Amino acid sequence: MLKIDNLREWEKIQKVVRKHWIVYVFLSLYLFIWISVSLSLLSFFWWNNIIYIILIIFWQVFLLFLYMEWLNYELDIFVITDSRVIWLHQLSFLDRTISECNLWQVQEVQASTKWLLSNLLNYWKITIQTAWNASNFFKPYAPDVINVARDINNLANNYKEYYRKKEWDVSNIEKKDL
Numbered sequence: 001m002l003k004i005d006n007l008r009e010w011e012k013i014q015k016v017v018r019k020h021w022i023v024y025v026f027l028s029l030y031l032f033i034w035i036s037v038s039l040s041l042l043s044f045f046w047w048n049n050i051i052y053i054i055l056i057i058f059w060q061v062f063l064l065f066l067y068m069e070w071l072n073y074e075l076d077i078f079v080i081t082d083s084r085v086i087w088l089h090q091l092s093f094l095d096r097t098i099s100e101c102n103l104w105q106v107q108e109v110q111a112s113t114k115w116l117l118s119n120l121l122n123y124w125k126i127t128i129q130t131a132w133n134a135s136n137f138f139k140p141y142a143p144d145v146i147n148v149a150r151d152i153n154n155l156a157n158n159y160k161e162y163y164r165k166k167e168w169d170v171s172n173i174e175k176k177d178l
Helices: 021-042 052-075 115-123 145-177
Strands: 013-017 076-081 084-092 095-102 106-112 123-130 136-143
Touching: 013 136, 013 145, 021 052, 052 084, 076 136, 076 145, 084 136, 106 145, 115 123, 115 136, 123 145
Parallel strands: none
Antiparallel strands: 013 076, 076 084, 084 095, 106 123, 123 136
């Protein structure tokens, strides 16, 4: 279960969007290529002791790279509550940004799939355009993009409709009192 520290007491998490499982296939592909390169180097230079030291160093660097890539994929999430969108964006190993916007500011939610594999597995990217000119939320490798975009759009529309009715009711009460 995801724990967000700065949720308001009435706020409830409606949806958490992580990356699609295909990113782990890509990481496994990196691992397979690295194992192939290592075994081919060992087969050609098995008699040289220096190659073992070089491979150990390369494996340590590669495992660190693999861990950082996994961490970047795992910590990059959208959290949609009943009043705002929170974007936890892991840029690199120790570089993270957290952005949020009120559902009132959501203007457009785009979902796109680009090529055959992304269409078959229903993943690609979600873009949320807000009322601010400099802030667009972008989620690559998002799963079930069409339904997630529809859910975000519905939550934003319900939020806006609720507060429009509330403002209209308050303005009618003020007019009756006058």
